Every structure is written in structure tokens, then in C-alpha cells.
Amino acid sequence: MIKVVDLHKSFAGHMVLKGINLELETGKITTIIGGSGSGKTVLLKHLNALLLPDRGGVLVDGKDIIKLGERDLNEVRQKFGVLFQGAALLDSMTLYDNVAFPLREKTKMSESEIQKRVEERLAQVGLASMGYKYPAEVSGGMKKRAGLARALAMEPEIVLFDEPTTGLDPLLGKSIHHLIGKMHATFGFTGVIVSHDIPEVFKISDRVAMLANGTIVEVGSTEEFVESNNPVVRQFLQKDIEGPLSVL
Amino acid sequence: MISLLGLIGRWTLEQLAGMGRMVRFLFSAFAWTFRPPPRFRLIVYHIKSIGVESLSVVLLSGVFTGMVMGLQGYYSLRKFNAESFLGSAVALGLLRELGPVLSAFMVTGRTGSAIAAEIGSMKVTEQIDALYSMAINPIQYLVSPRIIAGLISMPLLTAVFDVVGIYGAYLVGVGLLGVSSGSYFAGMESSVVFHDVWSGLLKSVSFGLIITWISCYKGFYAPPMATGVGQATTESVVLCFILILVWDYFMTSVML
Numbered sequence: 001m002i003k004v005v006d007l008h009k010s011f012a013g014h015m016v017l018k019g020i021n022l023e024l025e026t027g028k029i030t031t032i033i034g035g036s037g038s039g040k041t042v043l044l045k046h047l048n049a050l051l052l053p054d055r056g057g058v059l060v061d062g063k064d065i066i067k068l069g070e071r072d073l074n075e076v077r078q079k080f081g082v083l084f085q086g087a088a089l090l091d092s093m094t095l096y097d098n099v100a101f102p103l104r105e106k107t108k109m110s111e112s113e114i115q116k117r118v119e120e121r122l123a124q125v126g127l128a129s130m131g132y133k134y135p136a137e138v139s140g141g142m143k144k145r146a147g148l149a150r151a152l153a154m155e156p157e158i159v160l161f162d163e164p165t166t167g168l169d170p171l172l173g174k175s176i177h178h179l180i181g182k183m184h185a186t187f188g189f190t191g192v193i194v195s196h197d198i199p200e201v202f203k204i205s206d207r208v209a210m211l212a213n214g215t216i217v218e219v220g221s222t223e224e225f226v227e228s229n230n231p232v233v234r235q236f237l238q239k240d241i242e243g244p245l246s247v248l
Numbered sequence: 249m250i251s252l253l254g255l256i257g258r259w260t261l262e263q264l265a266g267m268g269r270m271v272r273f274l275f276s277a278f279a280w281t282f283r284p285p286p287r288f289r290l291i292v293y294h295i296k297s298i299g300v301e302s303l304s305v306v307l308l309s310g311v312f313t314g315m316v317m318g319l320q321g322y323y324s325l326r327k328f329n330a331e332s333f334l335g336s337a338v339a340l341g342l343l344r345e346l347g348p349v350l351s352a353f354m355v356t357g358r359t360g361s362a363i364a365a366e367i368g369s370m371k372v373t374e375q376i377d378a379l380y381s382m383a384i385n386p387i388q389y390l391v392s393p394r395i396i397a398g399l400i401s402m403p404l405l406t407a408v409f410d411v412v413g414i415y416g417a418y419l420v421g422v423g424l425l426g427v428s429s430g431s432y433f434a435g436m437e438s439s440v441v442f443h444d445v446w447s448g449l450l451k452s453v454s455f456g457l458i459i460t461w462i463s464c465y466k467g468f469y470a471p472p473m474a475t476g477v478g479q480a481t482t483e484s485v486v487l488c489f490i491l492i493l494v495w496d497y498f499m500t501s502v503m504l
Contacts (some may be wrong), residue, residue: 050377074383088378090370102382105285 001026002047002158002190007056009042016042018214019056024207029184029191031201031222033236034211035245040194041085043211044160047192048080049073060158078106081151081159081189085166087143089135095122095146096131099153106154121149124186125179141172145179152183159183161193165200173197177204198237202226210236212245273387273465277395280388290393291400298359298394298460299401303408305354310409313350314416317341321417322425331421335432336439338417342410343440343448349496351409352455355402356488360463363394364484367467368477376468391464395457402456403449410448447503454499455492462488 007020016039024030024047034040045051046058049065057064065076089098099118103109109117122131125145135143144164151159164180165173177197181204184191195201202208208225210218210233218230225233235243317338325331367390370376379386414436421427466484470476 045377048381050380070385077381077383080381082378082381084374084378086373088374090375090378091373102384105382105384 001059001061002192003059004043004046005057005059007043007046007058008054009039009046009051010054015214017046017053020211020214020216022209022216022219024190024192026190027188028206029180029193029204030207030209031193031195031205032209032211033196033198033201035196035236038211039214040196040211041162044162044192044194047158047160048077048082078154079157081154081156083144083147083151083159083161083164085162087135087147089143089146089150091135094132094134095127095138095142095149098135098146099131099149102150102154117153118149121153122146124152124183125149140167141176144168144176148176148179148183152187152189155187156189158190158192161191161195163194163196165195165197170200174200177201180204199226212236269469270461270465273391273468274395274461276387277391277461277464280385281392281396283388287388287393290389291396294394294397295401297362298355298397299404302355302358302401302405305358306351306405306409307412309350309354310347310412311416311419313346313409314338314342314413314418315420317346317413318417318420318425322421322427331425331427332431333435333439334417334421334427335414335434335436338421339414339436339440340444342413343444345448345496345500347410347413348406348448348451348455349492351406352402352452352459352492353489354409355405355456356459356463356485356492360459360488361481361485363460363463364467364470364481365477367391367464368470368480371468371470372472372474372476386468391468394464395460398456398460399453400456402459403452406449406452443503447499450503451496451499454495458491458495459488462491 002024004020004022004024007017008015009017020043032040032043042051046053049058049068052066057066059065060076060079063072063076065073068076089095090101093101096118099121100114103114103117118131119128122128125148127142127145127149130138130142135146138146148164161180165176168176177200180191180193184204193201193205202222205222207220208222209216210225212232218225218228218233220228226237228234231244235245318334321334321337322331325333325337367376370390376386376390379389418429418432422429422432463484466480466487470480
């Protein structure tokens with residue numbers, strides 16, 4: 001269970017998060033939606049302490065990770081896998097080596113065990129024969145899939161997805177959602193997806209939270225969320241320019 | 249007037265904070281060097297990229313620097329009928345000053361800029377965040393091995409620069425202008441002492457530190473935007489050149 005408590009964050013005097021309170025249930029996929037620049041990625045980066053808040057905390061299995069020292073924090077971080085917006089593959093390594101990287105660095109697995117795990121993950125994301133390629137040699141969709149393979153290499157308990165379909169065509173976006181759903185069914189991780197790809201992302205989400213004006217304005221099961229009468233949620237779901245959310 | 253003073257005060261505080269961050273970055277890089285896991289393979293890889301791959305540019309600049317010194321030295325010394333001192337003038341100039349400083353400039357231009365650009369682009373494309381998220385400290389993985397490689401590579405490159413520079417001057421002085429080969433090397437042997445050699449090499453070690461430290465730091469704190477990488481690269485090269493010259497003055501004044 002991840003619990004976000006009264007999280008505040010500002011950049012250069014501009015308050016982005018104004019007291020976020022959110023519970024992310026174990027084994028479920030929670031999607032955080034919101035407009036561009038609403039602070040979704042900022043919130044996501046607090047979940048494994050890539051960013052530190054001005055005030056508030058993030059509890060992972062009851063431990064406030066914001067207060068942890070480097071060694072303890074690294075232990076907690078090993079529970080996480082992250083798929084970054086641009087995949088963030090290390091561009092000096094092949095896709096194979098990227099997926100093998102956390103295993104080589106953080107486990108005592110033999111090279112043959114690593115090979116087995118990496119080939120399995122690459123096959124699961126449909127890149128079985130592409131391991132020898134460098135990130136610069138593959139398409140955006142392939143990078144995302146390789147990033148997903150790397151995020152799942154350590155069999156993490158929690159996986160964070162930062163706008164996994166941004167920059168992809170609708171068909172490819174759908175295939176990435178399908179892949180996330182399939183991987184979730186296989187591994188049973190707790191997933192947190194940051195996205196504005198609605199309503200497609202709802203198909204793989206158990207719960208949805210909406211971030212607007214620095215706060216969580218609505219949270220609930222996907223069904224509850226879609227039926228919500230909150231005017232901010234309705235405006236976002238119906239893609240209305242007019243409404244309580246200022247668009248421009 | 250008060251607002252002007254405020255601006256100056258704010259700028260001064262920002263500069264001091266920046267310097268403090270740079271020094272803390274260096275201490276952190278040294279501290280991570282001694283923490284497990286050891287990064288021997290990465291150190292060897294960076295010795296190759298900083299040292300071996302800079303060899304051609306150092307060889308070329310070394311030989312032409314020596315040739316210019318041979319030419320200039322010969323015509324200056326001829327005014328005093330002291331052409332026989334060409335060997336010692338060239339050797340002392342190269343070993344004490346030009347070897348360490350010019351080879352450091354070459355490595356800054358070739359490798360320092362590449363380090364800043366590489367780490368800067370890793371920052372901008374979230375690769376550094378990816379390392380943190382995999383519980384791998386990026387300072388230990390990206391910075392410490394480069395600094396150690398710089399400390400090892402720079403004196404070796406300087407030694408190469410010195411040797412080819414001396415032979416470049418020999419080529420011009422002895423081969424073209426007719427200075428006797430015996431007096432060229434005899435003058436060198438009688439005037440150069442061990443202190444000249446190691447003071448130059450000590451300088452080059454400190455320049456290796458400056459180049460890798462500044463380049464890594466500038467890349468690591470590159471502004472997170474498309475122009476940020478270019479800005480970090482330019483700033484790292486300019487700052488390296490300035491620090492090399494300033495530090496050279498201090499080291500020379502202490503070691504003379």
C-alpha cells in the first residue's frame with residue numbers, strides 16, 4: 001500500500017502540489033489523470049522519492065520514504081519499476097543490456113540466469129529478436145516496450161508508468177495499454193499510471209484519481225469515476241473547453 | 249540604488265551557493281569511489297575514452313608545439329649566440345608549462361566537452377532519474393569512474409605530449425636549422441632536473457581532476473531543456489580553460 005499524505009511541492013515559488021492525499025491500493029492499477037502541467041509527473045516522481053516534497057510524506061508499506069537515508073531508500077526503490085515518459089533507456093547500451101542492467105547491478109544472478117530472464121522479458125513485450133539494437137535504432141513504441149521490459153526485469157511489487165502512450169499513434173497506444181494489462185495479470189504488481197489518454201486508459205485501470213489545481217479533485221473505482229458528477233471531472237471527460245478548469 | 253545592491257547581493261549569494269555545490273559534488277564523487285561495488289571496468293572504459301582516444305590529438309598538437317618552439321627558440325637564441333641551449337629551453341618550457349597546459353586544453357576540447365554533453369543529455373532524457381529509480385547512485389556510476397580515469401590518463405598524455413614536443417623541436421632545430429644533435433640533448437640533460445618533470449606531471453594530475461570534475465558537474469546540472477546540453481557543454485569548456493590557467497599560476501608560484 002502506498003499512501004500520499006498532505007504532499008506539497010513548489011518550483012521557483014510556483015505551487016504545483018497543494019496538499020495531495022491519496023491511497024494506492026496493493027495489486028490494483030490506479031490511474032492519475034489531469035491536464036497538461038497539472039503536476040501528474042511531479043506527483044509520480046514523489047512516489048519513489050525521485051523528487052522530495054516541501055511538506056508531507058509518502059508511505060510505502062508504512063515507511064515514510066521521504067525521511068529515509070540513502071541505503072534504506074535504495075532498498076525501498078528496489079520494490080519499484082519505472083517506465084519513464086521517453087523510456088529513459090541508457091543510450092550507450094543495447095536493449096538487451098538495458099534490461100539486464102538492474103539484474104547485473106542489483107542481484108547476484110549468474111549471467112545465464114540473467115540471459116534467461118532478459119530474453120523472457122523481451123519476448124513478453126514483443127522484442128524477442130531486437131535485443132542487439134541500440135535505443136537510437138528503434139522506434140518510440142519499441143523504446144517504450146523495452147522500457148517496460150526493464151521496469152519488470154526485477155519483478156517489482158510496484159510499477160510506475162509516466163504517460164506510457166504519449167507520442168504514440170492510437171493503435172500503438174492501445175497495444176501498450178494492452179501490454180500493461182497483460183503484464184499486470186501476469187505479475188500482479190501495484191500499478192500507478194499517469195496519463196491523459198482517456199477513455200482508453202480506463203480499460204486497464206481499477207481506480208482513477210484526478211489531479212487539478214494542485215489537488216486530487218476526485219478518486220474512486222473506474223466505474224464510479226466515469227459516473228462522477230464533479231463538474232471538473234465532467235468537463236475533463238467530455239473534453240469541454242468551457243468549465244471550471246481553465247484550459248488556456 | 250538599494251535594488252542594485254540587492255541584485256549584486258543575490259548574484260553573489262548564488263555564485264557562492266554554486267561553488268559550494270561544486271565542492272560538495274567533488275567530495276561526493278570521491279566518497280562514492282570507495283563504496284562498493286568497485287567500478288574497475290568502468291574506470292578502464294573511461295581511461296580508453298579520455299586517454300587512448302585523445303592520443304592522436306595530443307600527439308599532433310605536441311609535435312607541432314615542439315616544432316614551433318624549435319623555430320622560435322632557435323631565432324631568439326641565435327641573437328645571443330646561444331643556439332646550443334635550444335634543447336634545454338624547449339625541454340624546460342614543455343615539461344614545466346606547455347606540456348601540462350596544452351595537453352589539458354586538448355583533452356578539455358575533445359573529452360571534457362563530450363563528458364558534459366553526454367551526462368547533460370542523460371539528465372535531459374531522464375536517464376539519470378532512471379539510475380536513481382534502479383537504486384544506482386549516478387555519481388558513483390557516472391562521475392567517480394570518470395574522475396579516476398582523468399587522474400590516471402592526464403599525466404600519461406602529458407608525458408606523451410612532452411616527448412613528441414621535444415622530438416618536434418629536434419626535427420626543426422637539428423634537422424632543418426643545423427643545431428648540433430649533441431648540444432641539443434647535452435643541454436637538456438644538464439639543465440633538466442627531476443623536479444621539472446614531476447612538477448609538470450603533478451600539474452597534469454590536477455588538470456585531469458579539473459577537467460573531469462567540471463565537465464561532469466556541468467552535465468549533471470544541465471538545465472532540463474533542449475538548449476541545456478549545449479549550454480552545459482559551453483560553460484564546462486570555458487570554465488575548464490579558466491580554471492586550468494588560474495590553477496597553473498598558483499601551482500607554478502608554489503613549486504618554483
